Amino acid sequence: MNFTFSEEQLLIRDAAERYFREAGGPEIRRRHQALIGGFCPETWAAFADMGWLALGIPEVFGGIGGGGVETAILMEAMGRGLSVQPYLATVGLAAWAVSHGAPPDLAAAVLPRVAAGELILSFAHLEPGMRHDLDRVACRAVADGGAFRLTGEKVLAPFGGQAVMTVVAARTAGAPGETQGLTLFLIDVDAPGLTLRDHATVDDLRAATLVLDDVPVPAERILGEVDDGHGLLSAAVDRGAALLAAEATGLMAALVDGTVGYLKQRRQFDRPLSAFQALQHRLTEMYLETELTRSLVYMAAVRIDGDDPQAAARAVAQAKAKTGQAGRLVGQEAVQLHGGMGVTDEMAVGHYFKRLTMIDQALGDRAHHLERLAAAPD
């Protein structure tokens, strides 16, 4: 047993932290948001050069292997750097599902291009009214010879408007509320019958609503088994949740550092605010909660690559539920301790706060994951 980073992992962490010290933060974020598509293709190419887009992709498909811990390290650095790139959607969710579910020909056609930075992928599993319950997918996939035709509505597909392909969860059998009958497909975003609406999110990322009207999908584009896609879907979503929790840890750490810096510099009553014990103790709580969250995040990052799916699901639920609670505390306290400046768009703190807040709403909120833990057998 050893719960420290390996030499290789430390190299990844140091490189990522160095990169985002230069190329991260709210100013860069604002500039990237303003670009067409809401993200920066040069930055994406830089990610590819550093090998970050090849992480988790098997070497036979142009990847460099590596797993949950390495990806979590990057996501934590991206959180600190307030990155707006479609990393989670492409690498964390969709490429992982392709790696683990696609037939070899499809994997060989898609994954090397992802690793090279040529292909952005999205992940469209959510539907209106579904909240966080994966078995509530209602989008229909009707067999048509060997192929399928998809009809339904998908919401909040991350960077769906920038992606070339997207994973779609649809129902080949059964009814909403049943785990059986789900199938994952990899579809082209410009497929006939697909209408896409690209939009911003409140935390300054991009997402898309997809309306599918009898969209044809060939059989070669099926990921995993027909009717049996719930396992693959929930494993992908759990992996994404662990990675989001890693991003949240980076955001929280940045908020702790930023608030420490602000309190040292801001003077009231002829003293720096950092001299007030009431404020010191609140910052201490922010720090403690961040560290506890980080411990759970890396436990989850280790477990999602392990051979015990129940332990993995439990670890992810614990990490994500903790992220929800700690993220609220750290975000709200950071804004409060910044005083009036904290509620302006000018200060960095608000941008971190917004992203941190919306991470709780994504891929299972605190209530959802607590419910999972409570429902699991003892």
Next chain:
Amino acid sequence: MDLTLTAEERAFRAEVRAFLRANIPAETKRKVDLGLPLVKDDYVVWQKILYARGWIAPTWPKEHGGPGWSPIQRYLFDEELAAASSPRLITFGLKMLGPVLIEFGTEAQKARFLPRILASDDWWCQGYSEPGAGSDLAALTTRAVPDDDDYIVNGQKTWTTLAQYADWMFCLVRTSNEAKKQAGISFLLIDMTTPGVTVRPIRMLDGGVEINDVFLEDVRVPKENLVGAENDGWTVAKFLLTRERFGIAGVARSKVQMARVRDIAAKELKGGCPLIEDARFRERLAEVEIDLTALEMTELRLLSEEAAGRPPGPESSILKLKGTEVQQAITELLLDACGINGHALDPDLIDGLARTDGANLVPLVPEHAATVAGHYFNWRKASIYGGSNEVQRNIIAKAILGL
């Protein structure tokens, strides 16, 4: 990063588990399982068993009688101790004074005291707090005045845990008022049988006696019992406090207590069904388990750092602070799980009399509920002792956040 045990670690755990389970005295185990009060012999007999096996002082260097275990092996040993229903090992000699003497003691002091600490022949207590020196420990006023080869000590110590059993007390005393208050403190070893030492028990909220006042009146202490230099006791005290904080997280014991919560919740009813099936109660369990797991993983991070040659500094304050918060949250779960069954006071049951004298064959409350309220009341101490959690926050603010 690897959270699975190596083959060697699994073998080590199996060996420890087999020995502890085979050798823990049955009556001691029963008392620990039910949270019943322990007496001196319960501790000493068990510690001597561990001593005979060579496992009594996992943190000590091998040349002084430690087993030479890695940080991960120490963690596994703690897990197995708790799982075997071991009483808490009395820390004053083993975890506090022992390491202090190894670091600061003279050869004569080491030779005289260390073997008796290992063998549990001496019971040590800690003379730190005073009526006017709690969190502000350096404000202590107990005086030690040189007199030939002795010091004459006068003053009062308080909150002295299990002093009623103690043969010896390590004590902070004031030897100078010249410089700033931290600079005039010395670290002294006092024989509790010395004339002028009086121990007065203080009854706690659960009715038990574990803390005491210790009055020191013209107590003659040989100068050879000074540890470290005169007026340099603060250095020794700080070293000891960081030791005290490590392991204070109590993760292994909290895991066992969580299992106890589940057991009790399976016996208690709500709406005619076992409480353990209640969704809201289960979410509360899940929340506490999240923080307990986070604490365990944080401890593993720090232990792994230590194994890689980077011993923890002020980060150990995280473990004290969050560890005691989790422990207290579990005492609340135990109290709430027992509900009205925890309300009646049944001293016979707590003292174990119900089984022996026949006069009270019908216990007032279920056995599992007898001590939960007392335990809850008693355990409010955890966030106060060992440097109160507010003091830990001050340490983190200053030493980690640089405020």
